[in-house]
Amino acid sequence: MVDLVDMAEEFRARQMQESINARQQFGTASELDCDDCGEEIPQIRRELGGVTRCIQCQTNFEAKQKHFK
Numbered sequence: 001m002v003d004l005v006d007m008a009e010e011f012r013a014r015q016m017q018e019s020i021n022a023r024q025q026f027g028t029a030s031e032l033d034c035d036d037c038g039e040e041i042p043q044i045r046r047e048l049g050g051v052t053r054c055i056q057c058q059t060n061f062e063a064k065q066k067h068f069k
Contacts, residue, residue: 027049027050028049028050029049029050030045030046030047030048030049030050030051030052031046031051031052032046034052034053034054034057035052035053035057036053036054036057036060036061037054037056037057039054040054041053041054042054042055
């Protein structure tokens with residue numbers, strides 16, 4: 001018998017996959033390692049396409065760009 005926790009986890013997983021599929025996809029391949037720090041970029045992030053930075057380095061990059069405008 002399926003309980004509510006299992007149903008909720010399935011629902012959340014489906015929502016997450018739909019969210020990933022709905023995001024803008026870039027035509028170029030993503031890098032395996034971050035251009036800034038050299039750490040491996042997580043697979044789920046690389047699936048977006050065109051990714052060259054890990055989440056932390058991209059966040060730092062965007063913060064710096066925000067202050068230069």
